Amino acid sequence: QVQLVESGGGLVQPGGSLRLSCAASGSISGIAVMSWYRRVPGNQRELVAVITTAGLTNYADSVKGRFTISRDNAKNTVYLQMNSLKPEDTAVYYCYTYKLGTAYWGQGTQVTVSS
Secondary structure: OEEEEEEOOEEEOOOOOEEEEEEEEEOOOOOOEEEEEEEOOOOOOEEEEEEEOOOOEEEOOOOOOOEEEEEEOOOOEEEEEEOOOOHHHOEEEEEEEEEOOEEEEOOOEEEEEOO
């Protein structure tokens, strides 16, 4: 079993920044890829960013140049630095990983961008 716990969400004004954290625990050896997704009520979850153990990254077009995903393997933690936030970034953000064919999700953290 893998447990994922997100933190760092909140209310921010347009143009502001937030940093989300996702702490992984449990049977985490062998996990190669970790991701951030987000979901707006009524919509499906959208992939935001992905990072591999080696540090390779990929981003949704809507966040490229504004968001940065990183990981600290020693702390088993993944981060999502979000800059130049827009109202359309408002969503619940989820940490995600998989191992041996099983998907694991965090509980989600709310990000609200509003003036």
